[in-house]
Structures are given as structure tokens and as C-alpha cells.
Amino acid sequence: MSQRDDLLASIANTIQDYRDGSLPQPIPAHVERWVQQFDAAVQLPILQEIDHVLKNIYFSKEKVSQFIRGAIRTQKLTGDNAQQFWCNANFLDIQGGGDSQTDMLALFSEQLTGEFGFGIDGCGRGSGVFIYLDDGIFTGNRVRRDLEGWVRDHAPALAKVHVICIAQHSGGQYYANTKIQEVIRASGKSVDVTWWHAIVLEDRRAYSASSDVLRPTVIPNDPAVQAYVAAMQYQPTLRAAGNPGTAGLFSNDAAKILLEQEFLKAGVHIRQICPNLSVTQRPLGHMTLETLGFGSLIVTYRNCPNNAPLAFWVDEPWYPLFPRTTNAQTAVRRMFANLAAGDF
Incomplete structure (x- = not known):
């Protein structure tokens, strides 16, 4: 197998229980379809770092169960x-x-x-x-x-x-x-x-230099991103390069910078092709305050938070790595469940 195939298989193995195994099968092909949306030159480096990061912060059902048993x-x-x-x-x-x-x-x-x-x-x-x-x-x-x-x-x-x-x-x-x-x-x-x-x-603004979330070091030389940032009322806080974070999630700072740059560009593009996204769905994830986005990469077996980069979870016409259940969908399911139970 090629290095790319190995990475696709490794990522697929890590996330195999996401939403009770509901990802399109075979999962390596699902990961391949997602990464192909990025420029060809950065696809392999993205796979390398996503493989590394998800092994650290993807919480499978067994990992969550272990944590609960420990708490008990x-x-x-x-x-x-x-x-x-x-x-x-x-x-x-x-x-x-x-x-x-x-x-x-x-x-x-x-x-x-x-x-x-x-x-x-x-x-x-x-x-x-x-x-x-x-x-x-x-x-x-x-x-x-x-x-x-x-x-x-x-x-x-x-x-x-x-x-x-x-x-x-x-x-x-x-x-x-x-x-x-x-x-x-x-x-x-x-x-x-x-x-x-x-x-x-770590996600506090005062500690951006050692943050564990995505906080770009520079604004990419990309016309769409440059226009997005120029339209912001308050210019974003950029982190100083050199420290990939206190929790050891990333393999190194260069790899983190790559994700920050590529996910920011993808997020701005997604906002352009998905005009119904609310203003708080920032390129790097949901945030009420005007920023580039929250930037968390935490995902659990049960769902992907909207505080993660848009490139992770936004659907049509983008293809998501982690198709997400929204709170609105949850509310509808609860309503029908209550109706079936006779609670109305």
C-alpha cells in the first residue's frame, strides 16, 4: 500500500464508530472524497496531520466509557x-x-x-x-x-x-x-x-501563542480570505508561530500551521458556497464573537461540534469528514418521539 492508502486506512480505523458507524462505506473512500476537496499539493500533508491529531483527540465510545469508569x-x-x-x-x-x-x-x-x-x-x-x-x-x-x-x-x-x-x-x-x-x-x-x-x-486569547485550537499565525495570501478578513469589524488575533500547543495534540508547529491555513481557506470557500450558514458559523467553527472561528478539533463518536472548522462538518455542496447532527434535527426527533409516546 502507498503512504496515502495507509493514512486513509488509519484515519478510517480511528473514526470507524462515528455516529454508530454511519459513515459511508468503505470509510477510506469517504476520507479520500473529503481530502480531495483541498489542493492536490496539500492533501497528503493534511492526511498526515489529521491522522496524528485524531489519534490524540477523537473520543471513541470505548475511550468515553473508559473516562466514565475512571470518574466513577x-x-x-x-x-x-x-x-x-x-x-x-x-x-x-x-x-x-x-x-x-x-x-x-x-x-x-x-x-x-x-x-x-x-x-x-x-x-x-x-x-x-x-x-x-x-x-x-x-x-x-x-x-x-x-x-x-x-x-x-x-x-x-x-x-x-x-x-x-x-x-x-x-x-x-x-x-x-x-x-x-x-x-x-x-x-x-x-x-x-x-x-x-x-x-x-488552551483556548484563551491571552494564551494564543500556546493554544490547542486553530489560531492562524498569518492571513493566507488568498483573495477570498483577504476579502473576508477585510470585511471584519475587528481584525483577528493571530498567534505567534513556534508553539503547537500545551496539550501535545499536533505533531509540530509547521503541521499545525498547515491545518490553520488550509482549513481557513476552505472555511471561507464553504461560506461562499453555503449562503444559508449563519454569520456565527465562522470559517474555523462556530463563535458568537467576531473571530475567524473557535478552531477546536475535538470530535466524539456521537457527533462533531459546530465549534470545529467548517471543513470538518458542513454538508452540501461541501463533503464533510464528520456529517453532523444539528440541534434542530435533534429537536424534531424529540418532537416525533414525544408524539409517539403520547406526551402531547
Whole structure:
């Protein structure tokens, strides 16, 4: 096999359980179709670095299960009697959009049953400890909004909340925690929030030089990108070259720069051919603030976040590496499920 074939097979093997194995078969051909959308000269280097990165930050169902089993057994979280801790814990199901919390609750229940013989339906015997699960914290807005509303309207006067997620971006966590603490103080309640994660990634603007997300070092000499940047009200913050990040996700800085440049160019192109994308779908991923995009490369077996570069997940007429389930599609499925269950 050629080096290209080896890389296609390796990437396909890494992501084979994405969305329960729903990727077009054979998966190497799916990866090939995706990478062919880039200039021929950069296709092999992109495959080399994507293969390296996904081996570090693609979370298969087994990797997520391992993380959950580790959390269940973490004495710093549970104390000396883990079984009693989980019996007493209350699991929050309060997420305002998407299925990530519902899916994480189901997987956590499965792992808890394997460990102690009871799932989350057998928990909640205590009144003071609450568990908030999610697969990732990106900008922090989702967990912030969920817990702000819960603190105001449902939290008891004294509570301990454990936020457990796979990937935590430091800027998003800091922002969410700051806003949640403001609501806690305003509520007059005593709510302690602790954060647990499998991996923490640097995305704070002040630490751009060592960021673990895609932050270009220069604006590409590409007319479409140059025009996109010129139209921005605030010029983007560029990172200084030399450091590929603190988490060791990238093979080296040159390879990271390649992804930043090529995904930025692809993202601007995608915005041109997909005019229905909202303004917050930036070339490098969803971001409410005007930037080039969030730039996270974290993907789990259950979905690709919209905070990832558009080149990863946008569909027709672009061909995505990770076809994505949107929150709107999730809401429709829930509506029909409720109708079938007679809940309306």
C-alpha cells in the first residue's frame, strides 16, 4: 500500500464508530472524497496531520466509557465509599439543546450498572450532590445557561455540583464558571461547583501563542480570505508561530500551521458556497464573537461540534469528514418521539 492508502486506512480505523458507524462505506473512500476537496499539493500533508491529531483527540465510545469508569472510581470525587456517593447523587437532565447530555447520561448509567449493579434511575437518594454531564465545554455558553437557570429556579439552598465532561476548553470553562458564580451570589444560595475532565485544552486569547485550537499565525495570501478578513469589524488575533500547543495534540508547529491555513481557506470557500450558514458559523467553527472561528478539533463518536472548522462538518455542496447532527434535527426527533409516546 502507498503512504496515502495507509493514512486513509488509519484515519478510517480511528473514526470507524462515528455516529454508530454511519459513515459511508468503505470509510477510506469517504476520507479520500473529503481530502480531495483541498489542493492536490496539500492533501497528503493534511492526511498526515489529521491522522496524528485524531489519534490524540477523537473520543471513541470505548475511550468515553473508559473516562466514565475512571470518574466513577475517582476517590477525590466520590470519597471513600463510591457506591454510597453514586446512590446519593442526583443526575441533572437540564440541557437546553442537543442530545449530548441525554447520551452521556445513558452511557454513564450503563457504566454505573456494570460497576455497582444499579443505573442512574437508582440514584438520587441524597439531596445535596448533583451531577452535570456533557461531552465537551467549548465557548461555555451551554453549561452556563443550563446551570444559571437551574441555580435560580431549582437548586436547593445548599448544593454541590460536579460538572463532568470529556473535553474542557480553558477559556470556555473560565467564562462559564464566572457567570455561574455571579448567579449563585445573586441567588443567596450556597452552591459549590467543581469541574472534572478527561482533557483540558488552551483556548484563551491571552494564551494564543500556546493554544490547542486553530489560531492562524498569518492571513493566507488568498483573495477570498483577504476579502473576508477585510470585511471584519475587528481584525483577528493571530498567534505567534513556534508553539503547537500545551496539550501535545499536533505533531509540530509547521503541521499545525498547515491545518490553520488550509482549513481557513476552505472555511471561507464553504461560506461562499453555503449562503444559508449563519454569520456565527465562522470559517474555523462556530463563535458568537467576531473571530475567524473557535478552531477546536475535538470530535466524539456521537457527533462533531459546530465549534470545529467548517471543513470538518458542513454538508452540501461541501463533503464533510464528520456529517453532523444539528440541534434542530435533534429537536424534531424529540418532537416525533414525544408524539409517539403520547406526551402531547
